[in-house]
Amino acid sequence: MKLNPFVFALGISILLVSLHANASTTWIDNRYGHITSSDKNQYKIGFGHIFENDAGILVSSIYDLGQPLNHFEKSFQEIEGWYHLL
DSSP, rough: OOOOOHHHHHHHHHHHHHHTTTTTTEEEEEEEETTTTTEEEEEEEEEEEEETTTTTEEEEEEEEEETOOOEEEEEEEEEEOOOOOO
């Protein structure tokens, strides 16, 4: 499996930009995944924030990169929220 240089460069640049954001309560979630059962390549990017009362929100998008990593198609979007009850 050969990794697409564009996807690799995008992931590294987002990681470097998000290093400063990880020190505060806002962050960028960035990952590449390979699903072996269906032989799919996926890229996830998400933006999250934790508020002063420990409630949080995360907005994510998952993209299907295709088998030979030749396209960038949106799979699904996800919004998560949480709040501590105890």
